[in-house]
Amino acid sequence: MLDRPSSAMRDRLAMYSGNALKLGLFGVNCSSGRSATRVPERWSASWADCLALSRMADDAGIDFMLPVGRWKGYGGDTDMHGETLETITWATGLLAATSRITVFGTVHAPLFHPIIAAKQCVTADHVGCGRFGLNIVAGWNEGEFEMFGVEQREHEARYDYAQEWIDAIKLAWGPQDDFDFAGTHIKLKTVRAKPKPYGGTRPLIMNAGSSGTGQAFAMRNCDAYFTATSSSRQGGVEATAKMVAGVKSEAAALGREIEVFTVGQVVCRPTQKEAEDYYRHAIIDNADWGAVDGMLSIKNITPQTVGEDEYRKKREYFASRAIGGYPFVGSPDRVAEHLADLSRGGVRGIAFSMVNYLEELPLFRDEVLPRLARLGVREA
Ligand SMILES: Cc1cc2nc3c(=O)[nH]c(=O)nc-3n(C[C@H](O)[C@H](O)[C@H](O)COP(=O)(O)O)c2cc1C
Numbered sequence: 001m002l003d004r005p006s007s008a009m010r011d012r013l014a015m016y017s018g019n020a021l022k023l024g025l026f027g028v029n030c031s032s033g034r035s036a037t038r039v040p041e042r043w044s045a046s047w048a049d050c051l052a053l054s055r056m057a058d059d060a061g062i063d064f065m066l067p068v069g070r071w072k073g074y075g076g077d078t079d080m081h082g083e084t085l086e087t088i089t090w091a092t093g094l095l096a097a098t099s100r101i102t103v104f105g106t107v108h109a110p111l112f113h114p115i116i117a118a119k120q121c122v123t124a125d126h127v128g129c130g131r132f133g134l135n136i137v138a139g140w141n142e143g144e145f146e147m148f149g150v151e152q153r154e155h156e157a158r159y160d161y162a163q164e165w166i167d168a169i170k171l172a173w174g175p176q177d178d179f180d181f182a183g184t185h186i187k188l189k190t191v192r193a194k195p196k197p198y199g200g201t202r203p204l205i206m207n208a209g210s211s212g213t214g215q216a217f218a219m220r221n222c223d224a225y226f227t228a229t230s231s232s233r234q235g236g237v238e239a240t241a242k243m244v245a246g247v248k249s250e251a252a253a254l255g256r257e258i259e260v261f262t263v264g265q266v267v268c269r270p271t272q273k274e275a276e277d278y279y280r281h282a283i284i285d286n287a288d289w290g291a292v293d294g295m296l297s298i299k300n301i302t303p304q305t306v307g308e309d310e311y312r313k314k315r316e317y318f319a320s321r322a323i324g325g326y327p328f329v330g331s332p333d334r335v336a337e338h339l340a341d342l343s344r345g346g347v348r349g350i351a352f353s354m355v356n357y358l359e360e361l362p363l364f365r366d367e368v369l370p371r372l373a374r375l376g377v378r379e380a
Contacts, residue, residue: 009201012130013223013259015063015102021342021377022349024064024102025057025357026263026325029090031073032080034265034324034353036291037282041356045083050090051097053358058098060365061379065094066226066351069106069137071144074298076290088120095128103128104206106135109165110158111148114186117165118172118193125198132197133204134169136222138162138214141298159209159217161185166205166221173202206261219251219258226261226351228325240345248346259348265324266352268335268364279329282355287319295323324353332363336371343377 015022027034028050033043043049054065067090073082088105095103105124107117125132138158139145145152153161164183171179172193181188197203207218208226218225225247235242244260251258267282269275292315296302303311321327328335342350354360372378 008199012102012201012204015204016100016131017061017063017379019061019063019378021339021347021372022063022261023339023378024066024261024349024351025053025062025361026066026351026353027068028053028065028353028357029067029085029087030070030081031083032078032288032291033355033357034068034263035283035355036074036076036078036080036288036295036319036323037355038077038286038288039282039355041359042078042282043354043356045085047085047093049358050085050094053361054094054098054101054103056358056361056365058101060361060369062101062361063349064102064104064133064351065091066104066135067091067106069108069135071147072141074291074294076288076292076294078288078291080288080291080294088117088124091132092120092124092127095124095131098128098131100131102131102133102204104133104135104204106137108137108139108144109162110139110145110150110153114165114168115172115188115191115193118169121169121203122173122193122195122197125203126195128198130198130201133206135206135208135226136162136166137207138209138217143298155211156213159213162217163221170202173197208263215247215250219247219254219256222258224259224261224348226263228263228322237341237345240342240347244346260346261349261351262342262347263325264350264352265321265327266335266354266360266364267327267329268332268360268368270331270363270367272331272334275330275334278355279327283320283324283327289315289319292319292323328352332367332371335364336368336375339368339372340375340377 031045067087070081070084073079091103091105142152164186168181178190205222206224207222247260267275267279328338373380
């Protein structure tokens with residue numbers, strides 16, 4: 001275990017590396033990862049696999065791991081996300097077993113008491129010597145809230161609550177002791193929270209709200225904003241650069257700096273044809289349409305609500321590019337070139353998934369990472 005003498009905020013933000021483009025693995029704590037697929041090699045999310053993968057990723061210089069906070073599966077043949085490891089305890093275990101990689105915990109603000117969450121994050125952060133990050137989720141999935149006996153607030157109010165929650169967390173992490181907090185929703189008396197996060201700073205904070213309110217929340221409170229780039233990527237580097245500049249200037253208007261990250265799905269094979277064949281095989285021909293339907297119905301998208309034709313389009317769109325995010329499918333040359341384009345457009349990093357991360361990361365490590373270094377977006 002690396003004992004870090006200091007953990008300056010800029011080092012945390014850089015995830016302790018000089019890589020211009022940060023790379024992270026997304027959804028590893030959930031069965032099926034980010035792919036609604038029936039192929040037998042789909043991700044198990046067992047602890048043994050998570051542990052082996054985190055060590056491989058740590059050795060390879062992958063910058064971060066971002067789990068999904070998820071409590072109930074989507075159904076279908078595979079019950080995608082039917083088995084998930086709780087993210088802060090998962091992160092703590094992985095941080096103890098690795099030495100360089102940043103590991104996020106993904107927390108539903110309304111489901112975790114802020115003072116308990118603050119201390120859980122601090123514990124993970126000490127275990128990882130300053131490598132823990134927090135993804136705040138306001139919540140979107142009604143069925144999950146029901147299962148906790150917690151009522152889902154209407155959309156704007158979710159972010160009002162999340163604002164108080166993160167204010168309370170930041171106070172608990174800050175120097176002040178015995179503070180009171182008198183919010184509309186959260187009321188705390190004489191709070192004492194020690195120790196503080198590792199190294200006298202605080203964990204990285206990210207959010208991925210897609211609505212205007214969610215994005216504004218990220219601007220006000222977070223270091224990193226994660227956004228899907230499927231639409232802006234159609235327009236290439238220029239459209240990506242425009243999207244990033246828009247986010248950054250909104251943050252700058254609030255006197256804040258924020259980095260823009262995105263998500264995607266990587267299918268890399270030695271040749272372009274092999275990659276495209278596998279993508280079609282796993283993501284389209286063997287899609288778990290029952291799980292896709294389950295996810296769509298939570299979002300109130302059904303043949304009854306949108307009509308048969310529109311539903312068919314939505315279903316295909318979700319299976320092919322919404323659940324896993326933008327697909328990076330191809331040979332090492334193609335995948336590296338597309339990832340480098342993100343960096344050229346000003347995107348700071350990407351959290352990506354693979355159908356089976358453990359089987360697929362070695363080719364990515366051996367063939368894509370050196371190309372990204374040669375393209376100037378990663379250290380050798
Ligand atoms: C990278 C990324 C990670 C996310 N992680 C989670 C998660 O772990 N759990 C969850 O319930 N929602 C997650 N979401 C959903 C968002 O937090 C958010 O609720 C959603 O984008 C809807 O945006 P809105 O809240 O602004 O309406 C994630 C979204 C993205 C793009």
